[in-house]
Amino acid sequence: MRYVMVQIPESTASSSPAPHSVPTSADVARLAGVSRATVSYVLNNSGAVRISEPTRRRVREAASELGYVPHAAARSLRAGHSRIVLMPAPAIPVGPLYSHYLNELHGALGRLDYTVVQHGSAGLHGDEAARAWAELRPVAVIVPGAGIGPEGVAVLKRSGARAVVTLGPDPVDGAHALLMDHESVGHCAGAHLYARGRRRIGVVVPEERGLDVFSRPRLAGVRRALHGTDGTVTELPLGYDEESAARLAARWRGLGLDAVFAYNDEYAMLVMRALQDAGLRVPEDAAVIGADDLMLGRLLRPRLSTVHIDLPPGRYVADLVDRAVRNPGAAPERQAVLGATVVHREST
Amino acid sequence: MRYVMVQIPESTASSSPAPHSVPTSADVARLAGVSRATVSYVLNNSGAVRISEPTRRRVREAASELGYVPHAAARSLRAGHSRIVLMPAPAIPVGPLYSHYLNELHGALGRLDYTVVQHGSAGLHGDEAARAWAELRPVAVIVPGAGIGPEGVAVLKRSGARAVVTLGPDPVDGAHALLMDHESVGHCAGAHLYARGRRRIGVVVPEERGLDVFSRPRLAGVRRALHGTDGTVTELPLGYDEESAARLAARWRGLGLDAVFAYNDEYAMLVMRALQDAGLRVPEDAAVIGADDLMLGRLLRPRLSTVHIDLPPGRYVADLVDRAVRNPGAAPERQAVLGATVVHREST
DNA sequence: TTGAAAGCGCTACCAA
DNA sequence: TTGGTAGCGCTTTCAA
Numbered sequence: 001m002r003y004v005m006v007q008i009p010e011s012t013a014s015s016s017p018a019p020h021s022v023p024t025s026a027d028v029a030r031l032a033g034v035s036r037a038t039v040s041y042v043l044n045n046s047g048a049v050r051i052s053e054p055t056r057r058r059v060r061e062a063a064s065e066l067g068y069v070p071h072a073a074a075r076s077l078r079a080g081h082s083r084i085v086l087m088p089a090p091a092i093p094v095g096p097l098y099s100h101y102l103n104e105l106h107g108a109l110g111r112l113d114y115t116v117v118q119h120g121s122a123g124l125h126g127d128e129a130a131r132a133w134a135e136l137r138p139v140a141v142i143v144p145g146a147g148i149g150p151e152g153v154a155v156l157k158r159s160g161a162r163a164v165v166t167l168g169p170d171p172v173d174g175a176h177a178l179l180m181d182h183e184s185v186g187h188c189a190g191a192h193l194y195a196r197g198r199r200r201i202g203v204v205v206p207e208e209r210g211l212d213v214f215s216r217p218r219l220a221g222v223r224r225a226l227h228g229t230d231g232t233v234t235e236l237p238l239g240y241d242e243e244s245a246a247r248l249a250a251r252w253r254g255l256g257l258d259a260v261f262a263y264n265d266e267y268a269m270l271v272m273r274a275l276q277d278a279g280l281r282v283p284e285d286a287a288v289i290g291a292d293d294l295m296l297g298r299l300l301r302p303r304l305s306t307v308h309i310d311l312p313p314g315r316y317v318a319d320l321v322d323r324a325v326r327n328p329g330a331a332p333e334r335q336a337v338l339g340a341t342v343v344h345r346e347s348t
Numbered sequence: 349m350r351y352v353m354v355q356i357p358e359s360t361a362s363s364s365p366a367p368h369s370v371p372t373s374a375d376v377a378r379l380a381g382v383s384r385a386t387v388s389y390v391l392n393n394s395g396a397v398r399i400s401e402p403t404r405r406r407v408r409e410a411a412s413e414l415g416y417v418p419h420a421a422a423r424s425l426r427a428g429h430s431r432i433v434l435m436p437a438p439a440i441p442v443g444p445l446y447s448h449y450l451n452e453l454h455g456a457l458g459r460l461d462y463t464v465v466q467h468g469s470a471g472l473h474g475d476e477a478a479r480a481w482a483e484l485r486p487v488a489v490i491v492p493g494a495g496i497g498p499e500g501v502a503v504l505k506r507s508g509a510r511a512v513v514t515l516g517p518d519p520v521d522g523a524h525a526l527l528m529d530h531e532s533v534g535h536c537a538g539a540h541l542y543a544r545g546r547r548r549i550g551v552v553v554p555e556e557r558g559l560d561v562f563s564r565p566r567l568a569g570v571r572r573a574l575h576g577t578d579g580t581v582t583e584l585p586l587g588y589d590e591e592s593a594a595r596l597a598a599r600w601r602g603l604g605l606d607a608v609f610a611y612n613d614e615y616a617m618l619v620m621r622a623l624q625d626a627g628l629r630v631p632e633d634a635a636v637i638g639a640d641d642l643m644l645g646r647l648l649r650p651r652l653s654t655v656h657i658d659l660p661p662g663r664y665v666a667d668l669v670d671r672a673v674r675n676p677g678a679a680p681e682r683q684a685v686l687g688a689t690v691v692h693r694e695s696t
Numbered sequence: 697t698t699g700a701a702a703g704c705g706c707t708a709c710c711a712a
Numbered sequence: 713t714t715g716g717t718a719g720c721g722c723t724t725t726c727a728a
Contacts, residue, residue, distance in 0.1 A: 022485075022507055023506070024704095024705055024706085025705070025706065025707095026705080026706095034714075034715085035714065035715045035716075036705090036706080036707090036715090036716095037707080037708080037709095037714075037715060037716075037717090038713090038714060038715075040706070040707055040708085041708095041714090044707080046707090046708090048708090049713075050713060051713070051714080052713065052714095055713080055714085067502075067506045067507075069479050069482040069483055069503065069506075069507045070483055070705085070706075071425075071483070071485060071704090071705050071706070072483040072484050072485070073421035073422075073424055073425050073430070073484075073485060073704095073705085073706095074421075074425055074704075074705035074706045074707090074720090075705080075706055075707075076421055076706095076720095077419075077421050077422055077425055077704095077705080077706075077719095077720050077721065077722090078705080078706045078707050078719080078720050079706085079707075079720085080720065082421070089451070089454050089455075089458075089464070090451065091455070093448050093451060096444055099447055100441050103437070103438065103441060106437050106466065106468055107437075107439070107468055107470055109468070110437075110467075110468030110469075110470050111470060115465070115467065115484070116437070116465075116466055116467070116468060117463070117464075117465045117466070118454065118464055118466045119458075119463065119464070120454055120455055120457070120458030120464060121458075122455055122458050122459060131417050134417040135417055135418055135419065135420040136420050136421075136463070137370075137419060137420070137421065154415075155415060155417065158370065158371070158415045158417075159370055159415075159417045160370045240643070241643075242646060242647075266643070266644075269644060269647055270643070270647060273647040295588070295589075295614070295618070296614075296617060296644060298590060299590075299617055299618060299621040372720095372721055372722085373721070373722065373723095374721080374722095382698075382699085383698065383699045383700075384699090384700095384721090384722080384723090385698075385699060385700080385701095385723080385724075386697090386698060388722070388723055388724080389723095389724095392723085394723090394724095396724090397697075397698085398697065399697070399698080400697065400698095403697080403698085418721085418722075419720090419722070421720095421721085421722095422704090422720075422721035422722045422723090423721080423722055423723075424704095424722095425704050425705065425706095425721080425722075426703080426704050426721080426722045426723050426724085427704085427722085427723075428704065
């Protein structure tokens with residue numbers, strides 16, 4: 001299949017008015033023979049005023065006849081606030097665990113009647129991104145990773161955001177923090193390997209840019225686990241492809257390592273296969289442990305040991321956001337929410 | 349880690365005014381000692397009017413001093429149109445291939461300066477969803493799967509959407525269609541298995557609801573490939589868990605099948621492992637083919653045959669949307685964009 | 697070169 | 713029970 005990009009010049013038609021104009025509440029009012037106020041009351045089921053049943057019917061019929069749909073922007077302009085929760089769209093393909101989690105969060109927010117806007121901040125740096133987000137006047141902003149600083153938070157709050165929640169490793173001034181410190185993931189893995197008698201431990205660090213947010217803390221965690229012991233930690237940069245893994249496997253004996261924490265289960269699968277293809281036995285010659293506890297780890301032979309990651313239910317985060325929105329004065333909450341536990345199987 | 353849901357009553361503080369009000373262009377004008385019109389000209393670099401350099405500076409300084417950020421809703425209300433492209437958020441966790449693709453599309457749209465809004469339409473049916481989307485007055489709507497009908501398209505167009513693009517298997521009246529027919533994926537797999545001498549073919553149909561959009565056509569494609577031959581097709585419902593796969597493997601000999609198309613590579617890995625654990629040889633006793641050409645297939649032993657899926661670059665789809673937006677009068681385009689080719693490895 | 701003012705669609709107040 | 717109307721923040725004529 002071939003795709004040819006076609007550049008079309010700005011059409012002259014684009015500046016002409018729409019063929020048929022979009023119906024407004026005024027149109028509905030006209031058709032129903034009432035005022036715009038009445039239309040608003042009826043369609044919003046405003047309990048404050050009593051409208052006679054015949055009038056209500058006329059209004060509703062007029063609305064559906066015209067195919068009237070209220071204009072969210074106008075409404076929130078008038079109301080002075082929106083129900084928009086903004087989340088920056090991940091710039092790079094992040095693992096299945098995380099993207100699944102974001103989906104869950106999305107759903108939970110939707111159930112609380114928020115509109116989730118994923119804003120791609122490609123190419124925007126720091127406060128620039130925050131300013132772009134602020135233009136949408138979101139009532140809340142959820143920022144994964146280390147995508148915002150205190151100035152960014154200030155910009156958002158000044159623009160009316162009632163809650164800023166970070167999902168990263170470090171708290172940010174002025175924002176609620178759900179601390180998801182991947183350091184503990186690495187620590188778990190390192191401690192486990194050490195307890196299993198391994199002393200010379202390699203740690204895979206993906207070359208894919210943008211994964212640093214996760215991979216650096218995971219590496220640091222292993223370092224901490226081995227600190228003050230007779231164990232050593234060796235950093236192993238690795239691309240997510242077979243050649244890269246084969247090269248690592250070829251160097252393996254020279255490296256003198258006896259175990260590897262492979263960043264996550266997908267990288268672990270890659271590494272384990274390369275090691276096995278190079279004639280090394282897992283776990284005898286090399287213990288391998290992954291992270292994220294994906295299904296595929298259970299299907300490998302030997303079965304892959306991994307670090308299971310416990311994240312708060314999307315519902316919980318959504319509730320935190322909702323609470324913060326309804327009570328913007330409250331002091332920023334700050335809590336660690338990432339649980340890491342080793343799942344010991346056969347590869348270590 | 350335990351999470352306790354806390355219900356907080358509506359705070360009385362929530363109805364009190366914001367502690368400090370959000371600066372508007374009027375505030376900037378006041379501080380700079382000019383009119384709001386001038387502020388607008390300066391901040392939008394309007395070429396139509398000439399503003400003296402000193403004035404420009406004063407305005408810009410005032411804006412940054414106040415931390416002024418324009419209000420997108422007000423702007424698009426005035427302009428009569430937005431730059432919002434709406435995409436329904438996938439209700440169920442969809443495969444890595446697809447979610448990666450949506451991300452790519454998202455990025456490409458962002459580069460064209462559109463704001464992507466992912467709207468979770470959980471619980472909304474048909475036109476209800478379309479109406480909810482229409483409230484945001486998106487300039488374009490991209491609907492994956494079979495999430496909209498002709499009436500939905502009409503609702504959106506009537507509300508000002510200049511382009512509706514479907515990404516599903518069937519074209520919808522009034523909308524542009526990028527036909528991604530997974531039937532051809534199944535057809536590919538079926539034809540390949542038949543050519544390799546297999547005659548009694550099982551097709552895995554995931555039990556996970558919401559995957560039907562993909563799995564049904566894939567099944568139908570296999571049926572078509574085998575139609576009029578001496579081959580047979582057997583539907584194999586399967587949950588994404590080891591027990592379910594083990595049950596299938598236990599039934600395998602009784603089923604009398606000699607090959608299986610496993611929906612995608614992840615299910616294929618699950619099935620292949622279960623078959624091997626049950627003492628069956630792949631491909632001798634059972635040929636296994638997946639789909640989506642994920643990395644993991646290359647890492648299995650035997651290496652997994654698969655159907656590689658070719659999707660148009662995100663950039664291409666974004667350009668189509670952009671073209672449609674700028675030229676709303678044009679007839680709906682309609683083209684098949686899903687390429688499927690077998691990658692023959694060792695499992696078939 | 698700048699300012700005054702209209703108006704986008706909507707809701708909420710106050711009057712009738 | 714209903715209508716008139718102000719005004720949310722912004723851009724864009726038209727006048728000065």
